[in-house]
Amino acid sequence: MPCIVPPPIAVEATVTVSRDGSPRFHAHGASAGFISSDGDLHFNCFQHPIVVAFRIETPGLMFQGHGNESLSFADDAAKGRPTTLPPKQHQFPIGVQHLGPQRIWFVYNNDWDCGVGDNRPRCRTSAYGLNLVSARHRVQADPIIQNGGSKIY
Numbered sequence: 001m002p003c004i005v006p007p008p009i010a011v012e013a014t015v016t017v018s019r020d021g022s023p024r025f026h027a028h029g030a031s032a033g034f035i036s037s038d039g040d041l042h043f044n045c046f047q048h049p050i051v052v053a054f055r056i057e058t059p060g061l062m063f064q065g066h067g068n069e070s071l072s073f074a075d076d077a078a079k080g081r082p083t084t085l086p087p088k089q090h091q092f093p094i095g096v097q098h099l100g101p102q103r104i105w106f107v108y109n110n111d112w113d114c115g116v117g118d119n120r121p122r123c124r125t126s127a128y129g130l131n132l133v134s135a136r137h138r139v140q141a142d143p144i145i146q147n148g149g150s151k152i153y
Contacts, residue, residue: 010051011035015025015130017058017139023130025143026057039143044124045150049093054130061139062101064131070104072129075114076122077144080098082129090115093128099147112147123147 013027013035027035032110034042043050056062072080072082073089085092091109098104114123132139 008034008050010053011041012055013039014055014057016056016110016131017061017132021137021139023132023139036143041108041128041143041145043108044146044148047050047110049107049109051105053103056102056132061132061134063098063104064138065125066098068095070098070131071106072131074127077125077127081129082127083129092116106121106146120136135151144153 004119008030011031011034012026068085071085074082084094
């Protein structure tokens with residue numbers, strides 16, 4: 001995917017889930033260049049933190065819990081599946097913020113050094129998951145994040 005300049009400070013998408021349980025992401029405007037329909041986040045074109053917001057449009061479906069348990073993450077997509085986001089994870093400095101059961105937002109640091117702090121590109125691609133629940137079942141979206149690395153000042 002070609003880089004889009006200038007990058008936005010925030011991106012957002014709505015999430016719908018079909019009857020077969022497949023999540024789809026719908027990004028509009030400037031966000032469309034950074035969030036694909038399968039939820040992949042394309043942040044490799046810039047080197048700064050970004051605000052990400054998701055809203056569920058499927059009735060009866062909501063984010064799991066009221067904190068970090070609604071998101072899973074793995075620093076290196078090649079080395080493991082996402083697990084529930086722990087407190088104080090380096091890529092998510094303020095954790096997951098809830099604006100009700102169907103809306104979340106978070107700040108993503110966009111580091112590509114796996115948290116080491118030297119800005120060397122070890123983890124160019126991370127993996128994340130949205131943990132969604134309804135009265136009947138659990139749904140998980142399992143897309144990736146293409147990291148860009150943060151500038152060292």
